[in-house]
Every structure is written in C-alpha cells, then in structure tokens.
Amino acid sequence: MSLLQARGITLDIAGTSILNNVNLTLGNGELLGLIGPNGAGKSSLLRILAGLPGNASGSILLDGVELKKIKMKERARRIAYLAQDNSVHWPLLVERLVELGRLPHLDNWQQPSAKDLEVIDRVMQQTDVEQLRQRVFDTLSGGEAMRVLLARALAAEPSILLADEPVAALDPAHQLDVMALLQEHCDSGGSAVVVLHDLALASHYCHRLQLLSGGRTLAAGTPNEVLTEEILKKVYGISLRPGFDNPKDAITLPWEPSTG
Amino acid sequence: MNKAQTTGTSTISQRNIISLFAILLGLLFFTSLSIGSNPIPLLRATAEAAGDSPSIISLILTEIRLPRTLIALLAGATLGLCGAVMQGLLRNPLASPGLIGSSSGAAFGAVLVLYLGLADMLQLALPVGGMLGSLGAMLLVYILAGRDASIVTLILAGVAINTLALALVSLILNLAPSPYAVQEIALWMLGSVADKGMHDFWLLLFPTLIGWGLLAGSGKALDALTLGEDTAHTLGFNVPAVRWRLFLATALAVGAAVSITGAIGFVGLVTPHLIRPLVGHQPSRLLTTSALGGGILLLLADMVVRLLPPGQEIKVGVITSLVGAPFFLYLILKTRRVQI
Structure with missing residues (x-):
C-alpha cells in the first residue's frame, strides 16, 4: 500500500482552475519530484498534501486513513512541510529554531525532554549545522539557512517530508547538499515530495517524477519516462541538447557533493 | 569556530529573569504603598488597619494606596502581556494591544457612559461600557477582516475601527453639554490609576483573569508562528482558532484595563521590546516576562507621578507617552543601525 495517496484533487480559486483532478501516490522510501512550469499548481498541490486549509476537493489518504480525520498534532508528527517562503520572523538562535520542529511532540506546557534534545542534536549533525547552534538565524547564508530549516x-x-523548492535560491554546491539530504532521508526509510525547477537535479535524485502543467498531470514515471524531448517541448516549449559532444562547451552539470 | 561569527546573545536563564522581575515587582509594590504626598509606615498602618478603629494612615493605605497600586500592577501587566501576544501573533514589532481596536473601542464605550451621565448613577456603568466597547470593536474587526484574514487585512481593519472609534469619541466631546463634562472626559482619557477604590480593582480583576486565562498556554503557538502561518499549521496548530482566542482575550483584558484607567500609551508597545533581547527573541519566553515588566513600568511611572511637586497632578498616561515615545524612537534608530 502506498504511504500517501491523493485522489481527484481539484482546486478552484476565484473561478480560476488551479488543479484539475490530480492524482498522486508516494511509496515508502520514495523521493518524488514535482516538476512543471510556473503556475502549474505544484505548490498548491504540496500545500494540500500538507493538510493546509483551503477549499480543495478530492481525498488524501495517509496510510489508508483520510488525512482530515487525523488529529493535527498526529499529522504534524508524520508529515513535515518546508514552505517556499522560508522567512523566520524573529532573530532566533539556530538551536531554538530547530527545537521548534519538536513542537508536534510536545504538549502545551511540556518542556523538551532528553529524548527531544537528542533528536535535535542528531538532525543538526545530519544536516551539518551543529557549529551554527549559537548563531542568529538572520546572519546565516542562504545555504546554511536552508540546512537549518x-x-x-x-x-x-516525520515519515513524509514535503519541500517546496528547497534549492531555488542556492548555489550548485548547496543545491547538491540539500538534495543529498533529502535522498538520505528517503534511504533511511522516509519519503519525500519535492517541488523542483531544476530538471537535472530532478532527474538525478528523484526516483519518480510527476509533471504538472495547467493544473493537470501531464506525465508521471521514472525521470527517463518523463523528461523526454517531446514532453519537454510541449510543456516548456524548450528543446533539449542530448549529451556533451564538444568538451570545449562551457556547459556544466553539477552532479554530486565532493567528499572530504 | 570564529568568535566574531558567534552573535548569539548569552541569555540569562528564563527562570532567573522571571525571579528577578518578580522580586523587583514585589519591592515596587511595597514601595508604592508607602510613598506619596504623605509617606506612611507600612507595618504600623497595616496593624492599625486590622484594628477596630482604623487610623488616618491605615485608611490612606487601604482606601487609596492599595487599590491604586493593585490597579497599576494589573493594568500594566495586561498591557505588557497583550503587547507581547499581539506582536507575536501578528509577527510585527509595531503591533500594540490597541491594534485590533480594543483600546479605542473601550475608550468610546467609557466616554459614551460618561457623556450620558451613567457613571454617576451606577459604578458598574463605566467599566461595563468600556468592555462592551472593546468587545464590539474586536467583533467589528472580525467581521470586517473575515475568519481567515491575512495579517495585512487584519491590521487595516484594526486601523479603520480605531479611526471610527476615535472619531466617535471626538463627536461626543463635540456634543458634550458643558465644559465640565468635556474636562471630565478629557482627563479620563489621559489615563490614570489615581482616585480608584477597591471596587474598581474587583471590577478589573475578573475580566483580566479571564483574559489572562485565555492567553495562558499560547506560547508554543506563538513560537510556531515565527515560521509563518502555513508552517505553524503544519506543526499542528489551528491558526485561525488561536488567533481569535487571543483577540478575544486581549479585548477582554485590555478593555477592562482601559475602562478603569483610561488610555495608557506605550506600555504595551515598549515593554516587549525592552525584554525581547533578554529572552533570545522567542515569543513564548516573552509572555510572563512582559507581564511582569509591564507591571513594573506602570508602577514606576505612577510613583513618578506621585513624587512630582503637588499641584495639578500629571496623569500617568501622559508620563508613559512622554517617556515612551522618545524611547521608542531610540529603539527604532538602534534597530536601523544594526540592520545597516
């Protein structure tokens, strides 16, 4: 059974159709890339998957249970959402900011337990932000800020991570870092849906891609099935250049973070 | 790690700050009871107040100083707390408890009661009028902005209702039957904790406690809102419900405070600003501390008023605004320098 399943998602805002009968499935351990032109409805779909309020119709099942019937705290423990707008409104210390991620596990008056602090340490190690603990979030570079978020x-x-364009504002090295972290999350039993504009990253890191255009799914499958010349021409109006036949061409393709 | 990179403030622990503020507030409480145009020895006055035939100093203590001190403490705490809540909720350092119309709504309600002469007939009329005005203003903001309003819509709705309420206050001043009535209304609006009795304190206490009760436990939601409303929602908080609960609480507590004391400016705006750096800017850690801080500030301001040379007594609302406004300018300039 799939972990997260969306069926017949339709959303109209002020008479404009944003999403039209979109289906989506996410399996265990899967990294799913949502791609498509600006305005295709990717962010809207991700918000709906995250359970944000709105007037979309259709159903979303988490482990076979209707998402709306799951308590908010419980849902928050299972699905984490990384919004496109990643502003933090007060100049918090990095460690306090990461601690906010434990809120779904805490009751209203409960202080973080030793276990909570252990998890915080672990994820800070994993994302390599330990040395930033005592820094104020506002003073971080874009790459550091995204790793902290x-x-x-x-x-x-969470078992599911939903990330809306997490690499949009990052340089190639930091893009690869973040994608590698998402991959690690999926390799260790989690799943993720990530909205991407960079087709090379999408093709390289995602197990499956779903291409939206005009609020509909135009293609879904492995990167090789989706990123074909014909489909890309139709959706983006661009042509592809297969391979690198001339080594003198100044075209580079960031591929993986260098180790060491 | 490079030391210059460590810009994290070495915050004193939350518990220490609260203890420190509580001790300070306690000291100010007793100081406030004993000083004024006639200093009174507290122990003797207390002993005499408990006796069969209360003396003059014991009457000053129980009938004048005690209600005045308690009201300053309660109103100051409400303003500080609600300022911190509003700034956290709207994620705007310029938000004040009055932003959603509660202060000006309360002022309108209270002024209307004064104008109609109801206050002389019924002691309850003034605070009840104020609270109804405050709740009415909040309700109008709610209707204008809608349940799922954006912050900008909310602030605009608040500005509109504030303007309307103040226009109505002006209209009443304009229509006031006698210069005496105008003066009574105008002096009330300046904001003061003087000349209050214990019955005022009891009237203030209950809506204040209900308001505080509704605000209690909102710290985690305010922390989550640091990351924006969407993220707060996905962290498990029902943002519209949180928002309206906090609005209702503020309307109750601030409405009660304003209808007893009149409009006391800048305490709600400035207190959270003063304390924010001490608690690492975290909204949840700002609540109790701002409540204590607001109490401290208003008690201090009221003691300054009492120690000024006798004559026409300066109203405490005038002092808080006179000191608060330049201080706020200084804060803005400081922030600007940091940003550059």
Missing part, C-alpha cells in the same frame, strides 16, 4: 523539518522525525 531542513533540520527543523527533520526534527519532527
């Missing part, structure tokens, strides 16, 4: 999302120990 990812640590915040992972701190809830």
Whole structure:
C-alpha cells in the first residue's frame, strides 16, 4: 500500500482552475519530484498534501486513513512541510529554531525532554549545522539557512517530508547538499515530495517524477519516462541538447557533493 | 569556530529573569504603598488597619494606596502581556494591544457612559461600557477582516475601527453639554490609576483573569508562528482558532484595563521590546516576562507621578507617552543601525 495517496484533487480559486483532478501516490522510501512550469499548481498541490486549509476537493489518504480525520498534532508528527517562503520572523538562535520542529511532540506546557534534545542534536549533525547552534538565524547564508530549516523539518522525525523548492535560491554546491539530504532521508526509510525547477537535479535524485502543467498531470514515471524531448517541448516549449559532444562547451552539470 | 561569527546573545536563564522581575515587582509594590504626598509606615498602618478603629494612615493605605497600586500592577501587566501576544501573533514589532481596536473601542464605550451621565448613577456603568466597547470593536474587526484574514487585512481593519472609534469619541466631546463634562472626559482619557477604590480593582480583576486565562498556554503557538502561518499549521496548530482566542482575550483584558484607567500609551508597545533581547527573541519566553515588566513600568511611572511637586497632578498616561515615545524612537534608530 502506498504511504500517501491523493485522489481527484481539484482546486478552484476565484473561478480560476488551479488543479484539475490530480492524482498522486508516494511509496515508502520514495523521493518524488514535482516538476512543471510556473503556475502549474505544484505548490498548491504540496500545500494540500500538507493538510493546509483551503477549499480543495478530492481525498488524501495517509496510510489508508483520510488525512482530515487525523488529529493535527498526529499529522504534524508524520508529515513535515518546508514552505517556499522560508522567512523566520524573529532573530532566533539556530538551536531554538530547530527545537521548534519538536513542537508536534510536545504538549502545551511540556518542556523538551532528553529524548527531544537528542533528536535535535542528531538532525543538526545530519544536516551539518551543529557549529551554527549559537548563531542568529538572520546572519546565516542562504545555504546554511536552508540546512537549518531542513533540520527543523527533520526534527519532527516525520515519515513524509514535503519541500517546496528547497534549492531555488542556492548555489550548485548547496543545491547538491540539500538534495543529498533529502535522498538520505528517503534511504533511511522516509519519503519525500519535492517541488523542483531544476530538471537535472530532478532527474538525478528523484526516483519518480510527476509533471504538472495547467493544473493537470501531464506525465508521471521514472525521470527517463518523463523528461523526454517531446514532453519537454510541449510543456516548456524548450528543446533539449542530448549529451556533451564538444568538451570545449562551457556547459556544466553539477552532479554530486565532493567528499572530504 | 570564529568568535566574531558567534552573535548569539548569552541569555540569562528564563527562570532567573522571571525571579528577578518578580522580586523587583514585589519591592515596587511595597514601595508604592508607602510613598506619596504623605509617606506612611507600612507595618504600623497595616496593624492599625486590622484594628477596630482604623487610623488616618491605615485608611490612606487601604482606601487609596492599595487599590491604586493593585490597579497599576494589573493594568500594566495586561498591557505588557497583550503587547507581547499581539506582536507575536501578528509577527510585527509595531503591533500594540490597541491594534485590533480594543483600546479605542473601550475608550468610546467609557466616554459614551460618561457623556450620558451613567457613571454617576451606577459604578458598574463605566467599566461595563468600556468592555462592551472593546468587545464590539474586536467583533467589528472580525467581521470586517473575515475568519481567515491575512495579517495585512487584519491590521487595516484594526486601523479603520480605531479611526471610527476615535472619531466617535471626538463627536461626543463635540456634543458634550458643558465644559465640565468635556474636562471630565478629557482627563479620563489621559489615563490614570489615581482616585480608584477597591471596587474598581474587583471590577478589573475578573475580566483580566479571564483574559489572562485565555492567553495562558499560547506560547508554543506563538513560537510556531515565527515560521509563518502555513508552517505553524503544519506543526499542528489551528491558526485561525488561536488567533481569535487571543483577540478575544486581549479585548477582554485590555478593555477592562482601559475602562478603569483610561488610555495608557506605550506600555504595551515598549515593554516587549525592552525584554525581547533578554529572552533570545522567542515569543513564548516573552509572555510572563512582559507581564511582569509591564507591571513594573506602570508602577514606576505612577510613583513618578506621585513624587512630582503637588499641584495639578500629571496623569500617568501622559508620563508613559512622554517617556515612551522618545524611547521608542531610540529603539527604532538602534534597530536601523544594526540592520545597516
């Protein structure tokens, strides 16, 4: 059985159709890339998967249970959402910010337990932000900030991570870092849906891709099945250049973080 | 790690700050009881108040100083707490408890009661009028902005209702039957904790406690809102429900405070600003500390008023605004320098 399943998701806002009968399935350990042109409905779909309020119709099942019937705290422990707008409104210390990720596990008056602090330490290690603990979030670079926010999302120990363009503002090295972290999350039993614009990253890291355009699913499958010349031409109006036949061409393709 | 990179403030522990503030507030409480135009020895006055025939100093203590001190403490704490809550909820350092119309709504309700002469007939009329005005203003903001309003819509709705309420206050001043009535209303609006009795304190206490009760336990939701409303929602908080609960609480507590004391400016705005750096800017850690801090500030301001040379007594609302406004300017300039 799939972990997360969306059926017949339709959303209209002020008479404009945003999503039209979209289906989506996410399996255990799967990294699913949502791609498509601006305005295709990717972010809207991700928000609906995250259970954010709105007037979308259709159903979402988490482990076979209707998402709306799951208590908010319980849902928050199982699905973490990394919004596209990643502003933090007060200049918090990094460790306090990551601690916010444990909120779904705490009652209203409960202080973080030793176990909570252990998880926080672990995710900070995993995302390599330990040395930033005592820094104020506002003073971080874009790459550091995204790793900290990812640590915040992972701190809830969610089985599903939903990330809306987590690499949009990052340089190639940090893009690879973040994608590698998402991959690690999926390799260790989690799953993720990530909205991406970079087709190379999508093809390299995602197990499956779902391509939205005009609120509909135009293609879904492995990267090789989705990123074909014909489909990309139809959706983006771009042509592809197969391979690198001339080594002198100044075209680079960031591929993986260098180790050491 | 490079030391210059460590910009984290070495925050004193939360518990220490609360203890420190509580001790300070306690000291100020007793100081406030004993000082004024006639200093009174507290122990003797207390002993005499308990006796069969209360003396003058014991009457000053129980009938004048005690209600005044308690009201300043309660109103100051409400303003500090609600300022911290509003700033956290709206994620705007310029938000004040009055932003959703509660202060000006309460002022309108209370002024209307004064104008109609109901206050002289019925002691309850003034605070009840104030609270109804405050709740009415909040309700109008709610209707104007809608349940799932964005922050900008909320602030605009608040501005509109504030303007309307103040226009109505002006209208009443304009229509006031006698110069005496105008003066009574105008002096009330300046904000003061003087000349109050214990019955005022009891009237203030109950809505204040209900308001505080509704605000208690909102710290984690405010922390989550640091990351934006969507993320707060996905962290398990029902954001619209939290928002309206906090609005209702603020309307109750601030409405009660304003209808007893009149409008006391800047305590709600400035207190959270003063304390924020001490608690690492975290909204949940700002609540209790801002409540204590607001109490301290208003008690201090009221003691300053009492120690000024006798004559026409300066209202405490005038002092808080006179000191608060330049201080706020200084804060803005400091923030600007940090940002550059």
